[in-house]
Amino acid sequence: MLTPGGMRETRDSLGPILFALEQIEARGTLLAFNRDHSERVLLMKVMAEIELVAWNAVRKEYELTPFGCRCLAEHRGRSSWDLTRSGS
16 A cells, blocks of 8 residues: 555656656757766666657657656646645
8 A cells, every 4th residue: 555655755756757758858868867878778778668758760869659748748737736736
């Protein structure tokens, strides 16, 4: 059973992936995300394996898959909802 703290921890651990999805959506690359090449490669590999991103050979950049777009949209919806609920 997940506790509220456990749910928050899960959301926090997804932060780097969600931020990376935003970078891919905006730039098609993670070059601004992290200076460590091996970390960027590993993150892209993981995101590609779970089908959040795919390589677009024509544009020569990564792009969000429909699943990646849904995940990012859900995160954005949740984020704005959380801000509204907290009174910020």
